[in-house]
Structure formats: C-alpha cells, structure tokens
Amino acid sequence: MSAQTAILGAGVMGETLLSGLVRAGRRVDRLMVGEKRAERAHELEERYGVAVLDNRSAAEKADTIALVVKPQDMGDLLDEISPVLRPGQLLVSLAAGITTAFIESRVPEGIAVVRVMPNTPALVDEGMAAVSPGSHCSEADLAEAEALMASVGRVLRIPERQQDAVTAISGSGPAYIFFVVESMIEAGVHLGLPRSTSTDLVIQTLVGSAKMLRETGTHPTVLREQVTSPGGTTAAALRELEVHKVRAAFLAAMEAARDRSRALAAGS
Numbered sequence: 288m289s290a291q292t293a294i295l296g297a298g299v300m301g302e303t304l305l306s307g308l309v310r311a312g313r314r315v316d317r318l319m320v321g322e323k324r325a326e327r328a329h330e331l332e333e334r335y336g337v338a339v340l341d342n343r344s345a346a347e348k349a350d351t352i353a354l355v356v357k358p359q360d361m362g363d364l365l366d367e368i369s370p371v372l373r374p375g376q377l378l379v380s381l382a383a384g385i386t387t388a389f390i391e392s393r394v395p396e397g398i399a400v401v402r403v404m405p406n407t408p409a410l411v412d413e414g415m416a417a418v419s420p421g422s423h424c425s426e427a428d429l430a431e432a433e434a435l436m437a438s439v440g441r442v443l444r445i446p447e448r449q450q451d452a453v454t455a456i457s458g459s460g461p462a463y464i465f466f467v468v469e470s471m472i473e474a475g476v477h478l479g480l481p482r483s484t485s486t487d488l489v490i491q492t493l494v495g496s497a498k499m500l501r502e503t504g505t506h507p508t509v510l511r512e513q514v515t516s517p518g519g520t521t522a523a524a525l526r527e528l529e530v531h532k533v534r535a536a537f538l539a540a541m542e543a544a545r546d547r548s549r550a551l552a553a554g555s
C-alpha cells in the first residue's frame with residue numbers, strides 16, 4: 288500500500304475510514320486529512336493524532352487520495368486539487384453517483400481513479416465496499432483501493448454500471464435495517480414491553496439472524512420457513528406484512544435510491 292494516504296472530507300464516512308485505518312494499525316504519520324473548518328480540524332487532530340491540512344497540501348503529499356465529500360461538492364474539490372495532481376497518484380472516490388468518467392474529466396490525463404461504495408458498518412470493521420476501476424486504473428491501483436477498504440470490512444469488485452444499484456442495497460442499506468429495528472422496538476413498546484427490554488430483544492434478534500445468514504449459508508426463505516409454524520404466530524405476522532405490501536415497498540424504496548444515485552451523477 289502507498290506510503291501516504293489523504294482523506295479529503297472528514298464527515299461521517301471520512302471519519303469512519305480514518306478511524307478504521309488507525310484501528311487497522313496504519314501509522315498516523317502516513318495519514319492526512321483535508322478539512323476546511325478549524326474547529327473540526329482540531330477535533331480530528333486531538334482524536335487521532337493525524338495531520339490536518341488544506342486539501343491542496345494533502346493532495347500534493349499523498350500517493351492515495353480518498354475523496355469523501357458530498358457528491359454535490361465533488362466538482363469544486365476536484366477543481367481545487369487538480370493543479371497539484373500528477374500521474375502515479377490514485378484517487379479513490381467514495382461518493383454516491385459520481386462516475387469515474389466525471390472525475391477523470393476534471394483531473395490531469397492519466398490519473399488513476401477508483402469508485403467505491405462503502406457503508407457505515409465500516410465503523411465496526413463490518414463494512415461492505417464495492418469497488419470499480421476507472422479507465423486509467425491498473426490492477427495494482429485497484430488492489431490498493433481494495434486494501435484501503437479491506438481494513439474496515441469486506442470488499443467486492445464490480446463493474447461500474449452496477450454501482451447505482453449497489454448504492455441502493457449496501458450503501459443505503461444500513462438505514463433500512465435501522466428503520467426496521469426502530470419500527471420493531473416501537474411495536475414492542477406498543478405491546479406493553481419496557482423500551483429497554485424491547486430494544487434488547489430486537490437487537491439480539493437482528494444480530495442472531497444476521498449470524499445465522501452468514502454462518503449457515505442457508506437461503507433466507509428457508510430460514511424464514513423454519514420460524515413459521517403452521518397456524519402459528521409468525522404466519523399471522525407475515526400475512527400482515529404482505530397485506531401492507533412491505534415487500535413491494537422495499538422494491539420501490541431501492542428503485543428510488545438507485546434513481547437518486549443516477550440523478551446525483553447528472554449533478555442534481
């Protein structure tokens with residue numbers, strides 16, 4: 288992996304990546320952060336002991352540059368750092384919607400670009416990241432981006448045309464799961480359980496179910512059928528979920544996320 292890595296944009300995702308790299312044992316003197324706000328820069332310096340610079344200085348010094356600003360800010364950021372970029376550097380974009388072609392069109396010819404869709408479980412080293420190479424990207428560049436993301440979870444290599452769908456599934460996915468968890472906790476409270484009891488029950492049920500999926504490799508339909516006793520409680524509940532079209536709602540939600548990712552690519 289390259290000697291120096293810069294993270295430009297230290298919000299939720301940028302800090303998640305930074306903290307993961309530090310946890311994975313990356314030397315902080317090989318990490319830099321680009322941040323405009325003095326207060327936030329101070330906070331990150333205090334918390335991680337990392338050098339916080341202006342974007343241009345960080346980009347100039349780094350071998351690998353992670354771009355972690357909002358999609359709407361990407362054009363301005365690229366215009367800011369483009370004058371100091373040189374062939375041999377690697378740009379790794381974590382932004383939803385933004386294509387490698389867009390980035391390549393804003394930086395000097397020949398710079399390697401990798402597009403990544405990460406997710407926030409990277410904060411606990413259980414991230415899921417999908418990576419796609421741009422047009423000037425070598426196998427070594429792609430491996431470098433994969434190694435960066437592998438420090439905070441699993442990595443999958445995908446064609447860039449699948450990135451908008453991936454964003455809708457694993458990028459936004461944690462939010463859908465948290466929404467389901469919130470809903471189940473509230474339902475437990477409605478049924479008369481203390482909030483803390485309901486919360487414990489729901490979280491352990493989620494963790495146990497996720498572990499079954501991962502460790503047994505059994506299809507979710509089979510696992511669901513194993514819980515569903517004939518004429519029992521689960522069947523009664525699942526009937527309500529079908530009546531309320533929850534399956535169709537998930538499909539519509541993820542189509543909306545996919546379409547929003549495409550719209551971000553178009554600059555809206």
Ligand SMILES: NC(=O)C1=CN([C@@H]2O[C@H](COP(=O)(O)OP(=O)(O)OC[C@H]3O[C@@H](n4cnc5c(N)ncnc54)[C@H](OP(=O)(O)O)[C@@H]3O)[C@@H](O)[C@H]2O)C=CC1
Pocket residue numbers: 295296297298299300301321322323324342355356357358360363364381382383404405406407458459
């Ligand atoms: N959050 C998530 O779950 C995921 C996010 N992503 C992607 O990660 C990117 C960041 O998202 P997220 O972390 O949630 O957003 P945040 O708003 O939390 O973070 C963006 C950060 O970038 C900073 N920033 C804006 N402009 C610049 C600039 N020119 N130079 C340096 N820093 C800048 C912002 O500072 P300020 O607030 O001062 O403007 C903010 O701290 C997005 O592109 C998003 O699509 C991808 C997958 C999952």
Ligand SMILES: O=C(O)[C@@H]1CCC=N1
Pocket residue numbers: 383454458459
């Ligand atoms: O909501 C968003 O746009 C970002 C991208 C995927 C998850 N969060």
